[in-house]
Amino acid sequence: MITVINMAKRKPGSPKICDCQGARKSRRREAVVEVLSSGPGHLNAEQIHKAAQKRLPGIGIATVYRALKCLCGCGKVSEFIPADGVARYEPAGSRAHHDHLICTACGCFTEAVDPEIERLQERLAAKHGYKISSHRLEIYGLCPCCSKKV
Amino acid sequence: MITVINMAKRKPGSPKICDCQGARKSRRREAVVEVLSSGPGHLNAEQIHKAAQKRLPGIGIATVYRALKCLCGCGKVSEFIPADGVARYEPAGSRAHHDHLICTACGCFTEAVDPEIERLQERLAAKHGYKISSHRLEIYGLCPCCSKKV
DNA sequence: TGGAATAATGATAACCGTTATCAATATGGC
């Protein structure tokens, strides 16, 4: 689920949300964006931090978390939290919605979308009188690679 | 996702998994089962602890967590972790699989199943060469009650 | 039935991902 930051509730003087919100530019946020857009998707904060340190050796983990919140807030990045409870991040904005197949053996992520499933979710929600704002579908199992290894 | 406890890896002398596994009977585990089977579903550990204390005033939170792990391990209870990261528990065993509609306003849970969605998930997984072991579908939005209040 | 073996328990420390705090630093408009 994408963390939506409520702009209205921000205290004056607190950090701006992102470049697109009139905030100042910073090399750290740029580094985080570069890591996300160049590396493989579905990285967690620690992995992003390590990758960012190769570009900016002194960057702290708190700054990475702040940048991620920032970038999620303005839609450049999307966050999702799989069953292990550790948030993963992937570039968003130009990328379309998708669900995830997650391998229980190697932990890899495969992106997938079934338009019919998406439609049926709307139907299911409507049947129960719900107005959908978002959904989360994760399928756990063995990826093709790990299936062979058994 | 149900936490599966690997019996083969248990060290000798460590607590047995559950009554059904040859473990000793205990009033605390019984109390936790009673709370789960009598109360509303989708309670978290803290809520279960409070309810259990009304039956057994001295019961500790650690025992509740142990009992829940126990009961999940032998299939009497199922655990799922929604987007807030806090595990919820509901009686399982006799109950069939279902997905959840979760209200973003009041936090209530509605259980729902669409057989077609279930089938299409299998198809989607097969299309990507996955062997499904489990899945998680959560739909977030406004419940009928909260929709009216806007 | 009384112990011995050991499983279960409660208190609490530890853990881990994440967020808050705060003094120091970087940025941008003038």
Place this chain on the structure above:
DNA sequence: GCCATATTGATAACGGTTATCATTATTCCA
């Protein structure tokens, strides 16, 4: 350059969960 303030890094705090360990409860069998 100067000032206002946004950003930063170090680190403490947080919240849910798990590990530790001494004490207590349960089971089994002599």
